[in-house]
Amino acid sequence: MAASILPGKFKGKQVTVVDVFEGVGKHSAGAMTDAELHELEQAACHRRAVAAASSRHTMACVSEAIGLALPVPPARRAV
DSSP states (O other), X not given: OOOEXXXXXXXXXXXXXXXXXXXXXXXXXXXXXXXXXXXXXXXHTGGGOOOSOOHHHHHHHHHHHTTSSOSSGGGOEEO
16 A cells, blocks of 8 residues: 655754755755754654655556545555
8 A cells, every 4th residue: 555654854854865865965065064964854754654756656546546546545644
């Protein structure tokens, strides 16, 4: 079953995998420490899941939209 996760919290703000990508850029530029990047990664990618549209998630949504799958499962959030 495809699912997404709720955003995590980092320094009082909601964060997702997109914020991790931005954090890697900041880290490369010297604007973020190793420890901060690690903390950001742990917050955004909690429960070993990532809130990103992947092929599996996309195919699940398409299958539901064209009637090949039961409705709702891809829309559920992993909490």
